[in-house]
Amino acid sequence: MLELKNISKIYNPGTVTEMCLFEDFNLKVRDGEFISVVGSNGSGKTSMLNIICGSIPINGGEVLINGKNINRLKEHKRYEQMGRVYQNPALGTCPDMTILENMSIADNKGKPFGLGFALNKKRYEFYREQLSSLGLGLEDKMNIKLGSLSGGQRQAVALLMATMTPLEFLILDEHTAALDPHTADIIMELTDKVVREKKLTAIMVTHNLRYAVEYGDRLLMMDRGHIILDKSGEEKANATIDDILDIFNRISIECGN
Amino acid sequence: MLDLIISTVTQGFIYALLSFGIYITYKILDFPDLTVDGSFPLGAAVTAVLLLKGVNPYLTLLAAAVVGAIAGFVTGFIHVRLKVRDLLAGIITMTALFSINLQIAGSNLSIERGIDTIFTSPVAMTLLGSATLLVRKLIISLIILIICKVLLDLYFKTKSGYLLKAVGDNSTLVTTLAKDMGRVKIIGLVISNALVALSGAVVCHEQRSFSSTMGTGQMVFGLATVIIGTTIFRNLSFVKGTTAVIVGSVLYKICIQIAINLGLPANLLKLITAVLFLIILVIGNFHKGTVRKNAGA
Numbered sequence: 001m002l003e004l005k006n007i008s009k010i011y012n013p014g015t016v017t018e019m020c021l022f023e024d025f026n027l028k029v030r031d032g033e034f035i036s037v038v039g040s041n042g043s044g045k046t047s048m049l050n051i052i053c054g055s056i057p058i059n060g061g062e063v064l065i066n067g068k069n070i071n072r073l074k075e076h077k078r079y080e081q082m083g084r085v086y087q088n089p090a091l092g093t094c095p096d097m098t099i100l101e102n103m104s105i106a107d108n109k110g111k112p113f114g115l116g117f118a119l120n121k122k123r124y125e126f127y128r129e130q131l132s133s134l135g136l137g138l139e140d141k142m143n144i145k146l147g148s149l150s151g152g153q154r155q156a157v158a159l160l161m162a163t164m165t166p167l168e169f170l171i172l173d174e175h176t177a178a179l180d181p182h183t184a185d186i187i188m189e190l191t192d193k194v195v196r197e198k199k200l201t202a203i204m205v206t207h208n209l210r211y212a213v214e215y216g217d218r219l220l221m222m223d224r225g226h227i228i229l230d231k232s233g234e235e236k237a238n239a240t241i242d243d244i245l246d247i248f249n250r251i252s253i254e255c256g257n
Numbered sequence: 258m259l260d261l262i263i264s265t266v267t268q269g270f271i272y273a274l275l276s277f278g279i280y281i282t283y284k285i286l287d288f289p290d291l292t293v294d295g296s297f298p299l300g301a302a303v304t305a306v307l308l309l310k311g312v313n314p315y316l317t318l319l320a321a322a323v324v325g326a327i328a329g330f331v332t333g334f335i336h337v338r339l340k341v342r343d344l345l346a347g348i349i350t351m352t353a354l355f356s357i358n359l360q361i362a363g364s365n366l367s368i369e370r371g372i373d374t375i376f377t378s379p380v381a382m383t384l385l386g387s388a389t390l391l392v393r394k395l396i397i398s399l400i401i402l403i404i405c406k407v408l409l410d411l412y413f414k415t416k417s418g419y420l421l422k423a424v425g426d427n428s429t430l431v432t433t434l435a436k437d438m439g440r441v442k443i444i445g446l447v448i449s450n451a452l453v454a455l456s457g458a459v460v461c462h463e464q465r466s467f468s469s470t471m472g473t474g475q476m477v478f479g480l481a482t483v484i485i486g487t488t489i490f491r492n493l494s495f496v497k498g499t500t501a502v503i504v505g506s507v508l509y510k511i512c513i514q515i516a517i518n519l520g521l522p523a524n525l526l527k528l529i530t531a532v533l534f535l536i537i538l539v540i541g542n543f544h545k546g547t548v549r550k551n552a553g554a
C-alpha cells in the first residue's frame with residue numbers, strides 16, 4: 001500500500017509568489033489498484049506524482065509504502081520499485097542512443113552498471129519480442145537512434161523501458177497527451193495490458209476523460225489541491241463520461257470561468 | 258621540414274589525450290569543465306617532481322593520472338554534492354590548483370639531460386634505439402594514445418559507459434533507472450581529468466619542463482579540437498568519437514604550426530586561438546540552427 005498522509009506542499013515559501021498547494025492532503029492507494037486521475041490544469045496532479053516519486057520536497061506529512069515512511073528516501077532510490085512515463089516522450093528515452101542500447105540500459109535497471117559489456121546478445125531475442133509486441137515494426141529497426149523515431153514510437157519504447165524490469169508501481173503523467181488520437185489509443189491499450197499482466201499498482205494522470213472512465217478501477221478528480229471525487233468498484237464501473245464532464249463543468253463555474 | 262611535421266604530429270597525439278578528457282565532459286556530459294586548466298599542469302608538476310626524485314618515468318604517468326582523477330573528483334563533488342554551478346565548480350578547482358601546483362613543484366622546473374624520460378628510458382632505447390629521438394617521441398606518444406583510445410572505446414561499451422552517455426543525453430532517464438546521476442557525473446569528471454593530467458605528464462616528459470602557466474587556455478584548445486573533430490565526421494556515424502578527436506587535435510596543431518611558420522608572432526598565439534575558437538563555435542551554432550529548422554519542418 002502506498003499512502004500520502006497529511007501532506008502539505010508550499011511552493012516558494014516566504015516569497016511574494018508563495019503558493020500553498022496541498023494542506024493536509026491524504027490518499028491511500030491499495031496494492032494492485034489502477035487509478036486514473038483527472039482535474040483541471042494546476043489542480044496539483046503532477047505535484048502529487050512528484051511527491052510520491054520524491055522529485056520535489058514536501059513541507060509536512062508523510063509518504064508511506066506498506067506503512068514505512070519513505071520521506072528521506074532519495075528520488076532515484078524510489079525508482080528501484082517504481083517506473084515512470086512522462087508526458088514528454090523525450091524524457092523516457094535517450095535520443096542519441098539506438099533502440100537496442102536503450103533497451104539494454106532499461107534491462108539493467110536495478111543492477112550495478114559496472115564494467116561488464118552493456119549489450120548482451122542473449123537478450124536480443126527478448127528485446128525483439130518486447131518490441132514486436134508493440135506492433136510498430138520497431139523490432140527490425142533496433143540499430144537506429146531513438147531520436148529519429150516519432151513521438152508515439154518513442155513513447156511506446158519509453159513505456160516498455162519503464163516496465164521491463166520487475167516493479168511495483170507505475171506512475172504515468174499524461175503519457176498520451178502529446179500523441180495523435182490513434183497512437184494515443186495504442187499506447188493506452190499497451191498501458192492497460194502491462195498493468196494487468198504485471199499486476200502493477202498504477203496511477204495515471206490523464207486529460208482524456210474517456211480513458212479515465214474506460215480504464216482503471218478507481219477514478220480521482222482533483223481541484224485546487226483537493227480530491228473532490230473518488231469513485232471505485234461498482235461506482236467507477238458505472239460512471240460515464242457525461243457524469244464526469246458534469247462535475248468538471250460545475251467546478252469550473254464555481255471558479256468563475 | 259620532415260622533422261617539423263613529425264614533431265607537430267607528435268604534439269597532436271599528446272594533446273589528443275587532453276581532448277579525450279574534454280570529449281567526455283563537454284561532448285558526452287555537456288559539462289564545461291574548467292578544471293582542465295589546472296589539472297593539465299598538475300599532471301606535469303607531479304611528473305616533474307617525481308622524475309627529479311628518480312622515480313621510474315612510466316610510473317610518473319600513472320601518478321599523474323591518479324592526481325588528475327582526484328582533481329576531477331573535487332570538481333564533481335563541489336558541483337554535485339555542494340550544488341555549485343558547473344562552470345563555477347571548475348573555476349574553483351582550477352584556481353586552487355594553481356597554488357597547489359606551485360606548492361608541489363616549488364617553482365618552474367626543468368629536467369636535466371641526465372634524467373631518463375619515457376622517451377629515453379632503457380625500455381624505450383631497447384625497443385626503439387635505432388630511431389632518432391624525434392621518431393621515438395612520435396611512436397611512444399602514439400602507443401600511449403592508442404592504449405588510452407582502446408581503453409576508452411571499451412569503456413564506452415560497458416554498462417557504466419552507457420550510463421555516462423545516458424546522463425548527457427537524458428539525465429531524467431538515469432534517475433528513473435534508479436541511478437544517482439550525480440555520481441555518474443562525478444565518474445565522468447574523474448576519468449576526464451585523469452586523461453588531462455596524463456596529457457600534461459607526457460608534455461612534461463617531452464619538453465623536460467614544468468611551468469606554472471602551461472595550463473592557460475588548454476580547456477579552450479581542447480574544446481576547439483573536439484568541435485573540429487566531431488564536426489568533420491558529423492555525417493560518418495561509424496567513426497568513433499575518440500578517432501574524430503585525435504584527428505581534430507592533430508589538425509589543430511598543424512594549423513597553428515603553419516601560422517607560426519608564416520611568421521605569426523608567438524605572443525599572438527592565444528589571440529589567434531580565441532578567434533579560431535569563436536569561428537568554430539559560430540559555424541557549429543549555425544549548423545545546429547539549420548538542423549533544428551529542418552527537424553521542425
Ligand SMILES: Nc1ncnc2c1ncn2[C@@H]1O[C@H](COP(=O)(O)OP(=O)(O)O)[C@@H](O)[C@H]1O
Pocket residue numbers: 011012019021039040041042043044045046047048
Ligand atoms: N516549481 C513550481 N514552482 C511554483 N509553483 C508551482 C511549481 N510547480 C507547480 N506549481 C504550481 O502548483 C500548482 C499545481 O501544479 P501541477 O501540479 O503542475 O498541476 P497539474 O499537473 O494538475 O496541472 C499550479 O498552480 C502551479 O502553478
Ligand SMILES: [Mg+2]
Pocket residue numbers: 045046047
Ligand atoms: Mg501536470
